[in-house]
Amino acid sequence: MSAARARRAAVLLLSAALLTVPSACTRATSAVAPPAAPSPPAAQAGTGAAAAAPAAQPPAAQPPTEEAGAVGEPAAEDAAVAVLHDYLRQQALAVNARQSDPAALPAFTATLTPAARAWALPLLAANIGDEMPGPYPVGVLGSTRTPDRVELALCLQDRGWQVDRATGRPLNPPHRSRATAVVVREGGRWLVDDLTAAAEECPADQVREERF
Known part of the structure; x- marks a missing residue:
C-alpha cells in the first residue's frame, strides 16, 4: 500500500470513530423536579385521629351589636319617650285651657327640669289663644343613651x-x-x-298624630 493510500485509510478510521461518540451538545437532558416531600411518620400507637388533627382555631370575633332600643322607635314603655309625650300632651291641654300660670299647671311642670321650665313656660304663654287638636305630632327616629340621660332624635311638626x-x-x-x-x-x-x-325638614310619615 502506498503512503498516500495509508494516510487516507487512517483518516477514514478516525472519522468513523468520532461518529460513534455521543456529542455533549446533542445528549438529551433529563427533567429536573423538586425532591418529593418525605412521607409522614406513622402515627404512634394509642394517639388516634385527634393527635393528627390540626389545632382548632379560635372563632372569629363578632362585630359589636347595638343595644336594644338604641336605634329606631323605642318601646312604648320607654320612660324617656313617655315623659316627652306627656310634656307635649300637657302643653296642648294648657293651651286649650288658656292657662300659663305654672302654679295652676302641676301636671305640666312635673314633666320638666327647672332649666326646662325657663323656656317651656314662655313658649306656652306665646301659644295661648290658639286651639290644639292634640299634642304636637312627633316621631322618635332614634336615641343615644346613658344610664341617666337620653337624647332622642325626632321628627316634630312645629307649625300648622x-x-x-x-x-x-x-x-x-x-x-x-x-x-x-x-x-x-x-x-x-x-x-x-x-x-x-x-x-332640616322631615316627611309627614315620620310623625304620629294624636287627637283629643
Whole structure:
C-alpha cells in the first residue's frame, strides 16, 4: 500500500470513530423536579385521629351589636319617650285651657327640669289663644343613651298644627323639622330638659298624630 493510500485509510478510521461518540451538545437532558416531600411518620400507637388533627382555631370575633332600643322607635314603655309625650300632651291641654300660670299647671311642670321650665313656660304663654287638636305630632327616629340621660332624635311638626278657634282651620301650612329632645333622670324620675328643632325638614310619615 502506498503512503498516500495509508494516510487516507487512517483518516477514514478516525472519522468513523468520532461518529460513534455521543456529542455533549446533542445528549438529551433529563427533567429536573423538586425532591418529593418525605412521607409522614406513622402515627404512634394509642394517639388516634385527634393527635393528627390540626389545632382548632379560635372563632372569629363578632362585630359589636347595638343595644336594644338604641336605634329606631323605642318601646312604648320607654320612660324617656313617655315623659316627652306627656310634656307635649300637657302643653296642648294648657293651651286649650288658656292657662300659663305654672302654679295652676302641676301636671305640666312635673314633666320638666327647672332649666326646662325657663323656656317651656314662655313658649306656652306665646301659644295661648290658639286651639290644639292634640299634642304636637312627633316621631322618635332614634336615641343615644346613658344610664341617666337620653337624647332622642325626632321628627316634630312645629307649625300648622294649631287651629283657629272659630273656624277650626289650621293657622299655618304644616311644617315638620328634625328635632332633638334631651331627657334626664333626676331623683328617680325622667324629665324633659331640652327640646330644639333643626333647619332640616322631615316627611309627614315620620310623625304620629294624636287627637283629643
